[in-house]
Amino acid sequence: MTYQNFSLKQLQDIDAAHHLHPFTDHKDLRDAGARIITHAQGPFVYDTEGNEILDGMAGLWCVNIGYGRDELADVAYAQMKELPYYNSFFRCSTPSPVLLAQKLAEIAPKNVNQVFYGSSGSEANDTALRLVRHYWALEGKPQKNRIISRKWAYHGSTIAGTSLGGMEAMHGQLHGAVPNIAHVMPPYAFELKEKGESDHDFGLRAARAVEDAILEAGPENVAAFIGEPAMGAGGVKVPPESYWPEIDRICKKHDVLLMLDEVITGYGRTGEWFAAQRLGLEPDTITTAKALTSGYQPLSALLVGDRIAATLVEKGGEFYHGYTYSGHPVACAVALRNLEIIEREGLIERVREDTGPYFAEALEERLAGHGIVGETRSFGLMGAIEIVSHKDTRKRFDGGGAAAVAVRDHAIAEGMMMRAVGNTMILSPPLIWTRETIDMACDRIVRALDKAEIDLRKT
Numbered sequence: 001m002t003y004q005n006f007s008l009k010q011l012q013d014i015d016a017a018h019h020l021h022p023f024t025d026h027k028d029l030r031d032a033g034a035r036i037i038t039h040a041q042g043p044f045v046y047d048t049e050g051n052e053i054l055d056g057m058a059g060l061w062c063v064n065i066g067y068g069r070d071e072l073a074d075v076a077y078a079q080m081k082e083l084p085y086y087n088s089f090f091r092c093s094t095p096s097p098v099l100l101a102q103k104l105a106e107i108a109p110k111n112v113n114q115v116f117y118g119s120s121g122s123e124a125n126d127t128a129l130r131l132v133r134h135y136w137a138l139e140g141k142p143q144k145n146r147i148i149s150r151k152w153a154y155h156g157s158t159i160a161g162t163s164l165g166g167m168e169a170m171h172g173q174l175h176g177a178v179p180n181i182a183h184v185m186p187p188y189a190f191e192l193k194e195k196g197e198s199d200h201d202f203g204l205r206a207a208r209a210v211e212d213a214i215l216e217a218g219p220e221n222v223a224a225f226i227g228e229p230a231m232g233a234g235g236v237k238v239p240p241e242s243y244w245p246e247i248d249r250i251c252k253k254h255d256v257l258l259m260l261d262e263v264i265t266g267y268g269r270t271g272e273w274f275a276a277q278r279l280g281l282e283p284d285t286i287t288t289a290k291a292l293t294s295g296y297q298p299l300s301a302l303l304v305g306d307r308i309a310a311t312l313v314e315k316g317g318e319f320y321h322g323y324t325y326s327g328h329p330v331a332c333a334v335a336l337r338n339l340e341i342i343e344r345e346g347l348i349e350r351v352r353e354d355t356g357p358y359f360a361e362a363l364e365e366r367l368a369g370h371g372i373v374g375e376t377r378s379f380g381l382m383g384a385i386e387i388v389s390h391k392d393t394r395k396r397f398d399g400g401g402a403a404a405v406a407v408r409d410h411a412i413a414e415g416m417m418m419r420a421v422g423n424t425m426i427l428s429p430p431l432i433w434t435r436e437t438i439d440m441a442c443d444r445i446v447r448a449l450d451k452a453e454i455d456l457r458k459t
């Protein structure tokens with residue numbers, strides 16, 4: 001690429017003239033100009049100005065093995081030379097999606113042995129929604145098609161993804177959601193737990209909101225419950241330990257399928273291949289994308305449980321659904337090598353036994369006591385820091401999420417990439433982080449919190 005011939009200002013002007021960014025206030029961005037990241041290595045990204053930034057978000061929850069892996073570039077190059085593309089329609093296949101499917105069946109929960117490929121998490125959730133409703137129709141129960149989801153859930157940005165998700169602002173711009181999807185309270189103890197209520201009891205209450213929605217519709221009309229093991233984009237909302245076992249019990253009791261969205265938690269982030277394994281769940285579908293290739297190629301895999309797969313194969317006939325890039329050979333070849341690297345380097349064990357617990361401890365010991373922090377929480381290598389103006393009452397700063405944006409901006413200036421969601425700072429580091437990297441991140445975050453507090457108390 002020859003971007004070196006362009007100044008930052010030139011690139012920003014061209015960007016403003018021609019590029020509509022995702023989830024962006026375009027006017028705002030045009031006034032400010034985009035930060036342009038040019039290269040990356042290990043846990044760091046670098047911008048046009050040569051700033052080195054520790055990437056606390058693993059790109060967008062995806063670069064689990066870190067940047068600069070020549071091995072993946074070599075695999076992609078070799079696959080592109082041999083066979084850059086062929087489709088998997090019309091009784092065709094290519095080797096890499098076949099071998100990847102075998103690998104995915106090996107690492108997935110025991111009841112999951114089939115894979116449907118796409119290019120993004122949103123596409124995979126479209127597939128999941130269609131497949132689940134199709135399943136019940138094939139079982140002779142077409143009316144059993146309501147889906148229960150949660151407020152604050154994020155399941156993608158296509159029409160189906162937005163409808164499944166529980167983001168009010170997104171729904172406001174949908175102008176016609178996919179029908180028959182209900183959203184109940186999320187298991188977000190920090191804001192929703194009542195005075196004197198234990199985490200355990202709150203978790204049960206949040207799960208019972210799902211049961212109430214099932215009973216209200218009538219179980220004979222409810223196809224599935226969908227949830228992220230811990231809500232990611234909604235603010236790393238980690239449910240109390242009582243929540244998932246109760247959800248599992250409720251789904252089984254009412255014969256409601258369990259759809260787990262592991263687009264963020266899949267491929268090691270929580271210290272197991274899938275959070276389903278950590279939580280002891282055997283979901284009927286598991287949506288995965290992102291870290292399947294560590295973001296080096298766009299690829300998603302909807303993992304399909306035996307119950308749905310058996311019906312689809314035995315009674316289904318043709319399933320009228322698929323994407324040009326379902327099973328893309330280059331993306332699948334890269335995914336296979338990515339999974340091999342995760343295994344070879346013991347990254348999942350590292351998260352489970354070392355960096356996950358250390359991360360939780362570091363957030364608690366180094367950040368939770370800060371004057372503008374109301375709580376820290378984590379789930380493997382996903383973390384959240386709640387920003388408050390009064391620690392005791394958990395009162396927020398005025399101005400919506402402006403306080404968290406102030407923390408984020410100071411963090412980036414300190415060389416720490418993290419995200420602000422509402423009043424919550426979120427982290428999702430690559431699995432290659434060590435204890436030293438976690439210490440470095442905490443040093444930078446403390447400095448950002450200190451500086452933000454000075455600004456925020458002034459205004």
Ligand code: PMP
Nearest residue numbers: 120121122154155156261263264
């Ligand atoms: N589900 C979850 C839980 C996600 O976090 C995301 C993306 N952040 C998606 C689905 C959608 O994935 P994509 O952006 O690849 O379409």
